[in-house]
Amino acid sequence: MTVKMQKVKKEDNLIEWYNNVLIESEIVDFSAVKGFAVYRPYGYEMWEIMKEFLDKRFKSFGVKNSYFPLLIPEKMLNKEEDHIKGFSVEVAWVTKGGDKDLDEKLAIRPTSETIMYDSYSKWIKSYRDLPLLLNQWNTMVRWETKETRFLLRSREVLWQEGHCAFASEEEAMKNVMNALSSYEAVMQELLAVPVILGRKSEGEKFAGAVSTYTVETILSNNFASQAATSHYLGQNFSKPFEIKFLDEKNEWKYAYQTSWGTAMRDIGIMILIHGDDKGLVLPPKIAPIQVVIIPIINGGKDDKNILESCNEVYRILEKMGIRTLLDSRTEYSAGWKFNEYDLKGVPVKLEIGNREVESDSFSVKIRFSGKKETLKMQDLKDIPQILEQIQKDMFNRAKKEMNSRIVEEKDREKFISILKESSAVVKSAWCDNQKCEENIKEETGATSRLIPIEKEELIDKKCVFCGKNAKVNAYFAKSY
Secondary structure, three states: OOOOOOOOOOOOOHHHHHHHHHHHOOOEEEOOOOOOEEEOHHHHHHHHHHHHHHHHHHHHOOOEEOOOOOEEEHHHHOOOHHHHHHHHHHOEEEEEEOOEEEEEEEEEOOOOHHHHHHHHHHHOOEHHHOOEEEEEEEEEEOOOOOOOEOOOEOOEEEEEEEEEEEOOHHHHHHHHHHHHHHHHHHHHHHOOOOOEEEEOOOOOOOOOOOEEEEEEEEOOOOOEEEEEEEEEEEOOOOOOOOOEEEOOOOOEEEOEEEEEEEEOHHHHHHHHHHOEOOEOOOOOOOOOOOEEEEEOOOOOOOHHHHHHHHHHHHHHHHHOOOOEEEOOOOOOOHHHHHHHHHHOOOOEEEEEOHHHHHOOEEEEEEOOOOOEEEEEHHHHHHHHHHHHHHHHHHHHHHHHHHHHOEEEOOOHHHHHHHHHHOOOEEEEEEOOOHHHHHHHHHHHOOEEEEEEOOOOOOOOOEOOOOOOEOOEEEEEEOEO
16 A cells, blocks of 8 residues: 545545545445445444444343345335335345346345334234344445445445334333434544434434434534434334234234434544544544554664564553554655554554663654654553543544534524535524425525424524424534
């Protein structure tokens, strides 16, 4: 691999910068199939770390992992009418098996509600069979007609999808919020990305859901990006799929259901939030390499002592549980390596040369802040605290920047102008009417991103756009 300079600055063209960084840092690559990405090891390791984090959270509220078929019969996909309408144009179909036409088309999984709920209808017969709490780690395919973007919008998506069934609405809503809280945690605690939680409007909710709850963040170009969603399905799927049970009074009831999911796009959002013109800037908790040790060697007589010191530091850090790399390659200069690990976003670089060996020290450079200092070898014990501080500092800076991108607006013309120009994300009083939202989108290109979950005092009594009585406050922005 050779280190490349970025062709465009982040502030000049966010998406072109983003694509360059992803390719050059070896997160992803193009594949032979248009719209389908190759996830290279450096990127996939981040997904594995994220998966481990979420898997523990899900299991803490009783969810178990499972796996259902990739292919879904057409008649099954059509059982919930609103559901199939929501993404019918994006479904990829299998029509042949070998050289024979299939009797029925099979959809390549766009989401698993229908194939899973067919089994749920067989497994759930009594209140004793509830709750049923299942999750899948898999991929889904949606034949995106818009421009695809690495991680953010691909035709095949690495994701997870939870599907749960309950005896009561109260239990189901608790599950919806447990999932939402898990997504908030993975974004803020692992990826150091601040988020806003809320409810989607009727026009933006998941097809077939009673209500959809979302985790959103704001990018440097003032576009919003959805990181995860959690849906309360009510009985919208249990009725067509006959998922019903005998309750304690021996009466038949339909189950209350939820579905929730997130994807590899969260890694893309994190890169968009934290990256700079040198490349990735990774929060330590998600970084595949948290510390890289770079020996300053030149083929001289001191190289042996330098490498021995580097190996000792490596052993100490590994014993601490820190993901550490010792780059002792001789075919690349130290300067080349510094640029490479800046591009890859490694949080901490340790530099050890003859001067450091003689003074029993090491030099530390922080990727996020650019801060450099020299510490004594006895200070190696402080590296975990340094990593923890970087994680906190990255989140705090990102939160401050996110908050600076939100404005409250009462004036209709300013509301329209701000959204057209994407000069901010706008929070305004709104009528919560689907036709009004369609008109806003037609006028500005923006949609409502979320409505706060907790009831708030209205910013104004009238809807900022149509002037009718306002019902809620809502955030509006363009989005990826």
